[in-house]
Amino acid sequence: MSDVIEETPEGEVITVRPFQTFPHVKDLVSDVSWNYEMAKAVAPIKGPEEGDWKFSQFEAKRAQEFRMCIECFICQDTCHVLREYKKFDVFGGPRTMVRMANFEMHPMDQEDRIPEIKDEFGIAYCNITKCCTDVCPAGINITDNAIIPLKERVVDRYYDPVKKIWRLITGEKVRK
Numbered sequence: 001m002s003d004v005i006e007e008t009p010e011g012e013v014i015t016v017r018p019f020q021t022f023p024h025v026k027d028l029v030s031d032v033s034w035n036y037e038m039a040k041a042v043a044p045i046k047g048p049e050e051g052d053w054k055f056s057q058f059e060a061k062r063a064q065e066f067r068m069c070i071e072c073f074i075c076q077d078t079c080h081v082l083r084e085y086k087k088f089d090v091f092g093g094p095r096t097m098v099r100m101a102n103f104e105m106h107p108m109d110q111e112d113r114i115p116e117i118k119d120e121f122g123i124a125y126c127n128i129t130k131c132c133t134d135v136c137p138a139g140i141n142i143t144d145n146a147i148i149p150l151k152e153r154v155v156d157r158y159y160d161p162v163k164k165i166w167r168l169i170t171g172e173k174v175r176k
Contacts, residue, residue, distance in 0.1 A: 016028065021076060021077045021079070022077070035071070035076060038095070038096045039095075042100055043111050043116070047106075055108060060106075063101070063107075066099070066102035068139070068140055069099075074135045075093070075094040075095055075142055078132055079093050080129070081093070087125055090122040094143075096121055097150055098140060098142055100113055117153070123147065130143045157174060
C-alpha cells in the first residue's frame with residue numbers, strides 16, 4: 001500500500017473494493033475458484049521420459065517471465081471479455097493464457113495445446129487492448145509475450161495459406 005499512497009495525489013481518496021468480475025462472497029472476498037478450474041484444464045508440460053532435462057538459460061529465458069505470476073487475478077478482473085461480457089464458458093482469460101504460454105514456450109515441452117488454445121480457451125476473444133498488461137503487479141508483459149505468440153501459433157496452424165498448402169503437399173498431419 002505504501003506505493004499506492006506514494007503515487008496518489010494528496011487529498012485524493014483511495015477506494016478498495018472486491019473484484020467486479022467474480023462473484024462477491026463477503027467484504028472484500030470474491031470467489032475466484034473459476035480461475036483454478038481453468039488452470040486444471042490446461043495440459044501440463046510433457047517432456048522427455050528421462051528426468052534430467054538439459055537446456056540452456058537462453059532457451060529457458062523466454063518462459064521465465066511467466067513464472068513471476070503471483071495469481072492475484074487482477075488481469076482476469078480487468079479483462080473486459082470476462083468482466084463486461086461474461087464469456088467464462090468460451091474464454092480462459094489472460095492468466096490462463098500466461099499459464100499456457102509458460103508451458104508452450106518451455107524448451108522441452110512436447111504437448112500440443114494449439115487446438116485447445118483456439119477452441120476451448122478462445123484466444124480469438126482477446127482483442128489485445130493490453131489492459132491486463134497495464135495492471136499486472138508482477139510486470140509481466142501478458143499481451144506481447146504470452147497472448148500474441150499464442151495467437152501467432154493458432155494462425156500458423158489454422159489460417160496460414162502457405163503452411164496449409166505445404167501440409168497438403170507433404171501429407172503432414174496436425175491435430176485439429
